[in-house]
Every structure is written in C-alpha cells, then in structure tokens.
Amino acid sequence: MPKPLSSLATWGLAAAAAGALLVGCSSEEAKLPKDKVANTVAEKLAAQTGQPKPDVTCPKDLVGKVGTTLRCKLTASDGSSLGVTVKVTSVDGDDIKYDIKADG
Template sequence: MLKSLSSAVTWGLAAAAAAGALLTGCSSEAKLPKDELGDTVAEKLAAQTGQPKPDVSCPEDLAGKVGTTTRCKLTASDGTSLGVTVKVTSVDGDKINYSIKADQ
C-alpha cells in the first residue's frame, strides 16, 4: 500500500505543475482527439517525473475553446490511478494550450 500511495503522490505532484500544447489538424475549430491527448499528457508526466510512461485515457476529444475541460484517468505501472483534469488555457489557430492537474 505504501508503494501505491507513493506512486500516486508522485504523479499528483507532477501533474499539478504540468502544462502542454499540441497542434491539431486543420478544421474550423481546433480539436485534440482523445487518444492523442492521453498520449501527450502521459509523455509530459513521464518526462517530468523520470518515471515510466503511465497509461492515460481520456473519454472525449478536447475542444479548442478556452476554459473547456475534460477528465482523464492516469494509471501508473503499479496499478494506482488518479483523475486528471485537462483545461484549455489558450488557443492560437490550431494550437491548443492546456494545463494538467491531477487529483490529490
């Protein structure tokens, strides 16, 4: 149990400070597909923590509108999981900038 708690805390601390940006395909409204979003969030968290890339799944595409949020689920290699909120902070054409915050 201690290992699980430690892993969850590590991911939570890393995700609280994480931010990301990704270019999306051409369309009238920027949108980030849920699979790309989950993969990008996982890569950023792994890079920040030096831990293995977690599994991050998101239930929906992220619309490129400031203030839009979605909830994703992070599952670490030891099986612990955390909710992760992804919030659009700005949009510049097809580029969606977002913040990432894990549950405590």
C-alpha cells in the same frame, strides 16, 4: 503509507506542474484527438517524474475553447490510478494550450 500512494503522490505533483502545447487538426473548430491528448500527458508526466510512462486515457477529444475541461484517467505501472483534469488555457488557430492537474 502503502507504495501505491507514494506513486500517486509523485504523479499528482508532476501533473499539477505540467502543461502542454499541441497542434490540432485543421477544422472550423480546433480539436485535439483524445489519444493524442492522453499520449502527450503521459509522455510529459514520465519525463517530469523519471518514472515509466503511465497509461492515460481520455473519454473524448479536447475542444479548443478557452476554459474547456476534459477529465482523463492515469493508471501507474503499479496499478494505482487517479483522475487528471486537462483545461484549455489558450487557443490560437489550431494551436491549443492546456494545463494538467491531477486529483489531490
């Protein structure tokens, strides 16, 4: 297999097992800014894989409603990329918990 696929497999396995807890901004509807979600996903994946922090981008803020999903894009240091789904699992006030799952 080419090197980019092994890198994608590593990120995919890490993303499948990842989860995060963040604190959103105070508002009537809890939301996490897209840049904050992307940064936390990247940091968590880097810590789990021991690889350099990937570039993760998300198209919009994450709304704090259970079941809400957000599709982000991960680009590894070798240029390979894959999709990442962020899914809200629980919300307690402004605390939003979500799971991360990379495309297979």
